[in-house]
Amino acid sequence: MFEIRRANHSDSQTAFTIRLLAIRHQCIGAYSEAQLLAWTAGAAEDGYYSLMEKHFYLGCIEGEPVATGMLDFENGEIGAIFVHPGYVHRGIGRKVLDHLECLARNLGLKEVKLDATLNAADFYRRYGFTGEETAIYHSPSGLQLACVPMVKRLILV
Template identity: 65%
Template sequence: MLEIKRANQADAQAAFDIRLLAIRSQCIGAYTRDQMMLWTRGNAQDGYNALMDKPFYLGWVNDEPVVTGMLDLSNNEVGAIFVLPGYTGRRYGKAMLDHLEALARTLNIEQLVLDATLNAATFYRRYGYVGHDEAIYHSPSGLQLACIPMVKRLS
């Protein structure tokens, strides 16, 4: 059974590793190998650990972290939903999304936004997010990736 808990600094590398493995296994075909390698270079101490200070969550199964997710309150944005390979297809990504949306509702957030990776847009559409036009995501590291900006009204 999945247990979702708030992450802390000690969880940063595990969260980074889930992200790295998820991108490298689930984004094949949506992005080039070079893009994926650039996107996942480094380690948590290169800046990813700063996300642990936001409402960042890990989902655990049998004491193993298997899914991540974050709610960026400064932008009312859902982000960092990544599922560890080997745990996909078990609705853990959906459980994390539900958790973040429930948190947003308790904070009286009426609308959430996100930048979906090209391979994840269908997932988000299935759960009420709207958006079809491609845009370019500019990461803090300078990487530019195609994405699909999406929005969902919660009220």
């Protein structure tokens, strides 16, 4: 059974590991090996621990975390959607995205934005996000990666 739950500080290493594995598996070809290594360097303590204080969620199968996602409410931004490589192509990323969009609607946001990795832009387009131009994402660690800034208007219900 799949469920989504709010992450807590004790989940930071698990979330960081899912991120690392997803980047190294799903971003091959979209970024150079040097970029992938730099992007996945470091440890959970370098910043993921503090992310758990935001609207950070884990997608779990039978209680085991297999995906992550976050809503930065202040900036109206969705991020950190990563699916463990052993669970891709099962609709899990879509479920996490739907959950975050629902949360954004419930919090009164009229739109959400994100910076899609080059390999994920088509995924987000399938679910209503728009954006074509490539830009440079500047990570907190100083890494610069090509991305596609995207936006989706939310229909409030």
